[in-house]
Amino acid sequence: MISSMDNLKIKSLLKLKQAKYRKQEQKFIVEGTHLVSEARMAGVLIEAYSIEEKEGYIQVSEGIMKKICNTDSVVKDLGLCKMLTKSELSDKVLILDGVQDPGNMGSLMRSACAFGFDTIFIGTGSVDIYNDKVIRSSQGAIFKLNFLFGNICDFLKTLNHKVYGTNVVNGISLTEVKKEKRVAIILGNEGNGISKEVQDLGLENIYIPMKNMESLNVAVAGSIILYKFSI
Amino acid sequence: MISSMDNLKIKSLLKLKQAKYRKQEQKFIVEGTHLVSEARMAGVLIEAYSIEEKEGYIQVSEGIMKKICNTDSVVKDLGLCKMLTKSELSDKVLILDGVQDPGNMGSLMRSACAFGFDTIFIGTGSVDIYNDKVIRSSQGAIFKLNFLFGNICDFLKTLNHKVYGTNVVNGISLTEVKKEKRVAIILGNEGNGISKEVQDLGLENIYIPMKNMESLNVAVAGSIILYKFSI
Numbered sequence: 001m002i003s004s005m006d007n008l009k010i011k012s013l014l015k016l017k018q019a020k021y022r023k024q025e026q027k028f029i030v031e032g033t034h035l036v037s038e039a040r041m042a043g044v045l046i047e048a049y050s051i052e053e054k055e056g057y058i059q060v061s062e063g064i065m066k067k068i069c070n071t072d073s074v075v076k077d078l079g080l081c082k083m084l085t086k087s088e089l090s091d092k093v094l095i096l097d098g099v100q101d102p103g104n105m106g107s108l109m110r111s112a113c114a115f116g117f118d119t120i121f122i123g124t125g126s127v128d129i130y131n132d133k134v135i136r137s138s139q140g141a142i143f144k145l146n147f148l149f150g151n152i153c154d155f156l157k158t159l160n161h162k163v164y165g166t167n168v169v170n171g172i173s174l175t176e177v178k179k180e181k182r183v184a185i186i187l188g189n190e191g192n193g194i195s196k197e198v199q200d201l202g203l204e205n206i207y208i209p210m211k212n213m214e215s216l217n218v219a220v221a222g223s224i225i226l227y228k229f230s231i
Numbered sequence: 232m233i234s235s236m237d238n239l240k241i242k243s244l245l246k247l248k249q250a251k252y253r254k255q256e257q258k259f260i261v262e263g264t265h266l267v268s269e270a271r272m273a274g275v276l277i278e279a280y281s282i283e284e285k286e287g288y289i290q291v292s293e294g295i296m297k298k299i300c301n302t303d304s305v306v307k308d309l310g311l312c313k314m315l316t317k318s319e320l321s322d323k324v325l326i327l328d329g330v331q332d333p334g335n336m337g338s339l340m341r342s343a344c345a346f347g348f349d350t351i352f353i354g355t356g357s358v359d360i361y362n363d364k365v366i367r368s369s370q371g372a373i374f375k376l377n378f379l380f381g382n383i384c385d386f387l388k389t390l391n392h393k394v395y396g397t398n399v400v401n402g403i404s405l406t407e408v409k410k411e412k413r414v415a416i417i418l419g420n421e422g423n424g425i426s427k428e429v430q431d432l433g434l435e436n437i438y439i440p441m442k443n444m445e446s447l448n449v450a451v452a453g454s455i456i457l458y459k460f461s462i
Binding site: 110111113137210220 | 346368406440441461
């Protein structure tokens with residue numbers, strides 16, 4: 001059983017709490033028995049750690065587990081995972097332009113997965129998708145999606161999809177939008193919406209008809225639109 | 232300018248950080264210039280406080296403001312508000328059975344307001360709606376809705392609405408649901424869904440058709456259903 005913080009494996013795990021090292025190592029951590037088993041099924045599990053002695057797990061002390069994990073509740077198992085990126089594109093693509101809240105990012109992953117948007121393009125300025133709160137909110141969706149990263153304007157040039165931006169007022173009402181075989185939906189930042197650089201490409205925007213409120217939560221608004229393209 | 236923590240007004244404000252005192256006093260705090268002005272428009276503002284010297288505001292030191300507010304960022308203004316409850320019911324009612332996450336609660340308020348569910352019934356076991364995180368996520372919707380509180384089973388007996396529960400698999404698909412003039416939608420807890428006590432009434436459930444995921448975030452799922460009944 002590992003109980004020393006000086007252990008090299010533990011030191012590497014602790015480093016992965018920082019986005020910089022996750023990116024450099026192309027590795028990330030998942031917390032909890034359920035996510036470890038999802039990571040295993042997805043073929044991205046490198047090593048599993050547990051506070052219990054069991055086959056296939058490296059045993060660590062409770063103290064070590066608490067230091068690595070970020071939750072207040074006790075986590076029994078954690079998994080060290082490798083990042084996987086495939087270049088293939090699904091017919092439905094979700095593009096995130098500066099979504100910053102980890103809960104929103106995780107919820108959007110769940111919805112994207114549930115509604116067949118199997119590729120998510122993460123634009124510069126969005127929260128790191130391998131952040132522990134994102135992974136927790138994603139409820140395993142992170143293992144079922146393909147993620148691409150980079151500049152949205154460059155990415156849009158390569159797309160053979162009908163592209164829609166989203167805006168709280170202007171554009172086409174969601175009730176009028178036609179179903180498309182290949183569609184890409186762009187969602188913007190919680191406070192500022194889609195960045196000027198991307199809007200300046202001359203996006204066609206979708207809005208959700210509503211009253212008494214100026215806007216919806218971005219995960220909510222995005223998911224309503226994804227749902228609409230799934231039915 | 233008030234700069235002492237012993238000031239009686241400040242002591243009362245600090246107490247309101249606890250749900251118990253908010254309930255007892257029937258008062259709550261909103262943070263930020265925008266929410267203070269929304270509270271004023273809604274007629275629930277009792278007093279306004281600011282770190283700046285300006286008319287209609289009681290000036291407090293920055294130190295005091297930091298102690299009262301819960302955000303990391305600097306808040307300039309805050310408002311002391313009174314809780315208002317009307318007994319009237321809207322045609323569309325949202326019922327929350329143990330929604331626990333403040334962000335979900337706030338997002339659901341925004342959606343309820345946007346989609347005409349102007350009455351929200353808060354069942355026992357839900358997060359306090361006057362929690363600072365809920366208020367922040369609600370983006371002002373908290374001032375535009377009517378809230379009722381109590382036991383859901385008792386409340387349902389008084390309703391003259393078509394009542395739908397929500398469930399991840401069983402029931403009627405959302406694509407098949409008919410529009411209703413008077414409808415009540417029940418959403419359950421993030422982890423456990425609708426409580427057994429309420430399910431045992433023999434609810435007709437709505438599910439959202441999805442693939443690859445077992446469930447959606449409750450604010451997302453709820454909002455998709457509210458949207459459907461608004462169009």
